[in-house]
Amino acid sequence: MKYIWYGVFTIVFSLIILPSIIVFGFNSHKNVSTSTVEVQLVDEGKLIKLTNTPNYENINIFIIGQNKLQKMNLEEYIKGVVAAEMPAEFELEALKAQAVAARTYVLSKEIALGGKGCELHPGADVCTDPQHCQAWESVEDMKKKWGENFDKYYKKISEAVEDTKGLVLIYNDALIVPAYHAISGGKTENSEDVWQNKIPYLRSVVSPGEEEASKYKTVVTVPKEEFISKLKERQPSLKLNSTNLLSQIQDIERTQAGHVKSLTMGNVVFTGKDIKEIFDLNSTNFSFGLQGNNIVITVIGYGHGVGMSQYGANAMAKQGKTFEEILKYYYNGVELIKIEDLFKLQH
Ligand SMILES: [Zn+2]
Incomplete structure (x- = not known):
């Protein structure tokens, strides 16, 4: 009986609690509520019961500050996530890596793909609460934040998103849990040391070059x-x-x-x-x-330490590594694929 409850706990943890605590970058590393009810990954990342390629390119986002549900183009939404989750001063290849991680996360939740969406806001695929789903900023927010640098930074973020359009990360033909954090402290964590579940692509790796971060x-x-x-x-x-x-x-x-x-x-x-x-x-x-x-x-360090270190990604980019090399370094054994090709692979 004991083992059954352990199993139930493991399933509840991996399907409900784990996805709610995976993405804590600059915006969201603290005050993590493990009691938050959150969505499960789509059949552990497999996009299920789809006969035709669904219309996945428009997502429903619940904007916390405005208390409203808004339909938005997927790639436009990703620009707002990258702007909110990573400093725009970072290298272009690091911003591209962030864009791919953010896209992988939201697609695993999208209702049109069989995901459960944001359970705190019915009808929404995601909300903009960084403690719950994923941080996001509007263009107006970016203008306020960047001031006279707006044009330069918006162009850079747009380039990072457009250059990686449609790209997601998979492992065993399923979308991955793209955990990321700000600063690992020199070495990332094995998933089971933080969340109990051993996830094959979330392995500890050394993460040099983070020392220059002010919050190292x-x-x-x-x-x-x-x-x-x-x-x-x-x-x-x-x-x-x-x-x-x-x-x-x-x-x-x-x-x-x-x-x-x-x-x-x-x-x-x-x-x-x-x-x-x-x-x-x-x-x-x-x-x-x-x-x-x-x-x-x-x-x-800063954050849970699992998956991609954002400062580590920036350090790799400074050394000339591409976004693909960065992602494959922090997520062991994963592949990059266009989302359309994933549909073909799974059906
Ligand atoms: Zn949410």
Whole structure:
């Protein structure tokens, strides 16, 4: 019986919770709610029950700021996602890689292709809430953000999207879960170290060149008493003494990429995710130090660390790598294909 429940949990996790936490780039790495009900990938990425090529090029997007549902051309929508999810200053090949990841994600949700759409907004394929679906910005938002650079950046983003028009990522002839994040901290994560499920194309790889990102390393300073009281809010049974505090933090278990899986503080075991949430850290790759009456938490990286590192992608592009090389580096064993050719392959 125990195993049955474990199986049920695994299925619920992989179909419902996992897709809700895959895409957290610059816009959306924090405050991840795992209770959010989210769509499943279409039959694990297989586009199902389609006899003819469907009209997939218009998507229904729920715009949070305007509280309305709007029909939009797929490629125009992708421009808004790339603008919102990656700095326009990035290299063109990195922006192209981002465009392909964003397209793969939205097509796996599209109702016209048999997907479930955005379950928080009936009738919508996606919403613009970065905590739920995928961040997106309107042209007006971009004008405000970029000011006098608007023409230059809009042209660059448009080029990244148009040059990759229709391209998606597949593994075993199915759309992939295109997880991405801002900064891995030098090495990406194996999927099962973060989400339990072992996904063959989400393997740990070294991700050099991220150090120049301003948020590569961040420091959070917390007075000792506040440190203890915040932990007690989460775990009232915690017994932690403010003297020799660091010596009461033990058994730190880390993933292959160096992120904290779990640790013991006093009499309680916390996960790295607990600590990240409690102290609002940028990632679970952290270490503790002491400075006078304060606990100093040093954090490396930004985001969950699974899949493509956006800063790593930019570093590869600077070295002359193409978007295809970048994507195939961060997503192990995947193929690039035009969505129309995927329909032919699957039917
Ligand atoms: Zn949504």
